[in-house]
Amino acid sequence: MPNPYNIKLTTLSPVCIGSGEKLSPYADFIIDQANEGIHYINKAAVEKILGEYPELMDDYVSGITSGNQNFSLKSFLEEELNLDEEEYILKSYQCSGTEIKELNTIVKNAGQKPYIPGSTIKGAIKTALLYDWTKSNEGMRWANDYLNSLENDFVRKNLEKKLDSELAKIELQISDTDEFGYDALSIVNVNKIKITTGVDRVKTLWEAVLENKSTHFTANFGNQNWEQIFPKINLYSKECNEMEMFLLDNAGQTFSQDYKVDYDDLLQFYREKSNQIDRANRENAACLRIGNGKGFYYNTVALALYNADNSNNKQNFTKFLRNNGFKNPPLIDAKKFPLTRAIELGEFLPVGWVKLELEN
Secondary structure: OOOOEEEEEEEOOOEOOEEEEEEOOOOOEEEEOOOOEEEEEOHHHHHHHHOOOHHHHHHHHHHHHHOOOOOOHHHHHHHHOOOOHHHHEEEEEEOOOOOOOOEEEEOEOOOOOEOOOHHHHHHHHHHHHHHHHHOOHHHHHHHHHHHOOOOOHHHHHHHHHHHHHHHHOOOOEEOOOOOOOHHHEEEEEEEEEEOOOOOEEEEEEEEEEOOOOEEEEEEEOOOOOHHHHHHHHHHHHHHHHHHHHHHHHHHOHHHHHHOHHHHHHHHHHHHHHHHHHHHHHHOOEEEEEOOOOOOHHHHOOHHHHHHHOOOHHHHHHHHHHHHOOOOOHHHHOHHHOOOEEEEEOOOOEEOOEEEEEEOO
């Protein structure tokens, strides 16, 4: 097996690789709206002090477990336990416009420094390479056959097995990245914006690795080399990004009228990303999306099916969406799907973009 490549990874927008755990605003952190910040609680220090006031333990446990908005963790710590902020605050982060809600945490090592699992990078690259296969003659035949077999379960399932077998042929070995520094971690508001109206649909709070932070990992691409892999990643990323621009232009008339600044910022981001991908090709680098919020087309090869569908108004692709659980009335128009985008509200950036560069 060839020697692994050393690759530098740089975040181009906030990146959220979820750990599956959530922090509670009633037990784990305090929202400081006056100073636009979030303070993580030093729970070990608080529990040590509580040991000196056993009569307050029941009130504390009841407050942090009930999720009752009438319970103020800050008031309890300062008024009942007589603690100063420096005694109960473990770490503080800037985060504006924060409502009281749970905080999604990202993957971190034992020292609480963030990193990106190799499985996350591997999954994104394999999807890009599988999409490249769909551009081959064999892959295009597969896409056409699949769209024409949506009502034939036997044929459709065999075609899905064919796709799985092609995915299994892709040999990649990707290490976890090195840890980022503590300064790379921040808290961001990631809201799902409807591209038809610009209105927030789902509001979430996330830990994130900030943009313009770098780390490293090693990669072995099996029987392919980086000169073959990187252009395929860029092709996939660019065509998905262009699809984002098309959908925004096709569906965003109300968005562009009611929230023109946000609409223009989002469109400009997509344009800049397309140019950045072109530059990456010239610089022997690659751009791709990873992690939470990267969106439907970046998780699948559905774009290949969309492009292969020559039926009137993309009727076959719409049928494919319905077969996969997307049955709400707004999703009938395949040219306006998906309707939401995960946007970091501070800079109004789509999340999850990274750049890969080969190191000597």
